[in-house]
Amino acid sequence: MNGLFITFEGGEGAGKTTVLRAIKDKLEKEGCTVTSTREPGGSVIAEKIRQIILDVAHTEMDERTEALLYAAARRQHLVETVLPELEKGNLVLCDRFIDSSLVYQGVARGIGVEEVLNMNLFATAGLMPSLTLYFDLDPKVGLSRISDNDGRENNRLDQEKLDFHYRVREAYQSLVKKDPERIQTINAEESLDQVIEEAWVKIRSFLNMDAEKR
Incomplete structure (x- = not known):
């Protein structure tokens, strides 16, 4: 595959979805197919x-059921959307990917990082992003942003207690330490x-380095 796969990660309310849209617009203005x-x-x-998965009524959902549903959705998403675009040589920007499962289900839900990683490597056939931007934010600030945003989807994860969201943040920070070349932190x-x-500078730098390698 000649395309590039860039993922945006972060806790609830970190703003990654808004930034992704802005980056897409910038890339398209430079002639990229995104x-x-x-x-x-x-x-x-x-x-x-x-x-x-995100239905607020499904509070009884088992942790492993949740993890398996995420992996199933990920597989179908890859087959239908991501892989065809990468095979065309296009650039794919994705709001969340495998790292979300590692931190939310692997750590915050307590299933185990290795267990969730193996499940997802099976689902993705080993595909990992070329670059991941992690948007780091204090969970209190993120949840406050959500409560102030009437247009945002209210999902089951928003209802978790604050300590759950702090475990998510700590798990992301741990992933950054393990893979600092792929996962780059945005304040x-x-x-x-x-x-x-800041996100634009990091992506432009990455794309320039990738072009030089090619």
């Missing part, structure tokens, strides 16, 4: 699985314009 997508979701079947507590600019 597909933006999200997880869970990004294809017809995967979006239906998303509705099941999401800055203004939106500053966050977009």
